[in-house]
Amino acid sequence: MIRASIDIGSNTVRALVALQENGATKRVGVLRRITRLSGQFNGSLSDTSVARTLEAVKECVQFARTHGAVEIRAACTGVVRRAANGSRFLDLLAREAGCRARLLTGDEEAALSALGTKRHLGDRCGEFLLVDVGGFSTEFVRVGSDDPRCASYDIGVVGLTESALRHDPPTSSEMGAVRDRVAVTIAGYFNGSLPPTLVGIAERRPRSPPWISPSTVSTRRGSTAMSSAAKPSMICSAASSR
Numbered sequence: 001m002i003r004a005s006i007d008i009g010s011n012t013v014r015a016l017v018a019l020q021e022n023g024a025t026k027r028v029g030v031l032r033r034i035t036r037l038s039g040q041f042n043g044s045l046s047d048t049s050v051a052r053t054l055e056a057v058k059e060c061v062q063f064a065r066t067h068g069a070v071e072i073r074a075a076c077t078g079v080v081r082r083a084a085n086g087s088r089f090l091d092l093l094a095r096e097a098g099c100r101a102r103l104l105t106g107d108e109e110a111a112l113s114a115l116g117t118k119r120h121l122g123d124r125c126g127e128f129l130l131v132d133v134g135g136f137s138t139e140f141v142r143v144g145s146d147d148p149r150c151a152s153y154d155i156g157v158v159g160l161t162e163s164a165l166r167h168d169p170p171t172s173s174e175m176g177a178v179r180d181r182v183a184v185t186i187a188g189y190f191n192g193s194l195p196p197t198l199v200g201i202a203e204r205r206p207r208s209p210p211w212i213s214p215s216t217v218s219t220r221r222g223s224t225a226m227s228s229a230a231k232p233s234m235i236c237s238a239a240s241s242r
Contacts, residue, residue, distance in 0.1 A: 002028060004064030006057060006074035008093070008101055010038035011135025011158050013053060015060035017067040031063045038079035038136040038158045045083045050092065057097040074101035077109050078136030078156060106152025110139035114150070117199060118143055128197035133157060140189055143199075153185050 001021070007014045013035050017028040033056035040046040057074070064072050074093070080086040080103055093099045104112070113132040127144035136156040142149045164178050 001070060002068045004060075004067070004069035004072045006060045006064070006072065006099060006101070008037070008053065008057060008074060008076045008080075009135055010077060010079040010137070010156055011036055013037075013056040013060060015063050017064050017069050029063065029067050031060055033059065036135070036158060038156065039162065041079055041083070041136070041159065041162075043083070044085045045079065045089055050089055053089075054092060054097050057093060057099050061098050072099070074099050076101050076103050078106075078134055078152075078154070079159075081106065082136070082154065106137065106139065107150045109137070110141045110150035110152055111148075113139055113201060114141040114143045114148070117201060121199070125197045125199060127195045128199045129195045130199045130201070132201045135159070138186075140186070142195060145195065149189070151189050155182050155185050 002017060002019050004015060004017045007016075011034060013033045015029075015031040017030070019026045019028055035049065035053040035056045037045060037049050037053045039049045041049075061072060076086075076090065076093075080089060083089065086103065090101055090103060093101050110130075110132070114130050117130055125144075127142070130139075130141045130143050132139040132141075134156045135158040136154065137152050138155050140149070140151045140153075160178055160181070164181070165174050167174065170178075
């Protein structure tokens with residue numbers, strides 16, 4: 001059976017179409033569009049960001065159907081959780097894009113990130129700390145631990161960039177202010193010991209194989225406030241199984 005999932009993130013919309021057969025999942029196609037849904041966020045989603053995202057979701061739905069998907073599941077994350085007009089956005093997705101999306105809690109988003117990453121890495125890393133940096137929020141999960149400690153913080157690349165960085169490239173004082181803000185926000189999570197390995201989620205690109213060291217798995221992209229780690233399609237796969 002061919003199924004599809006659509007990850008409506010705070011910066012990017014991604015669709016994964018996959019064939020599930022005999023307990024195995026095979027990727028059929030992936031579509032990615034940057035819409036910056038959390039751009040110009042002032043407590044509500046802006047009309048322009050909503051319009052961009054609706055068009056991208058429509059394209060993703062059509063993409064999934066063209067590839068034979070008999071079931072499409074979708075989820076929204078960070079900025080929609082905080083937006084005063086989040087419910088209206090979900091209604092627009094259903095009415096105008098033909099996509100009924102589920103709004104994930106921060107813990108659910110973190111847990112699905114962990115599920116997808118653990119499935120992808122297997123036992124190669126043992127116990128590790130997973131960091132998923134998104135457009136509006138960042139999730140932390142201790143994977144393989146008796147105490148998983150899922151946490152979601154409203155520190156994402158779009159929000160930090162728009163609120164704190166006025167220059168391109170950013171000045172040292174701007175970057176210092178961002179580092180201080182992030183440090184204060186996440187300080188409580190790091191009480192106690194940490195796993196020996198840090199894993200950062202990144203989108204796997206063609207001809208750019210992932211690399212894994214004994215201590216760190218990560219990616220750094222762009223000149224935004226934090227290193228942007230995009231959700232991989234494997235997380236869409238995990239989300240679609242729920």
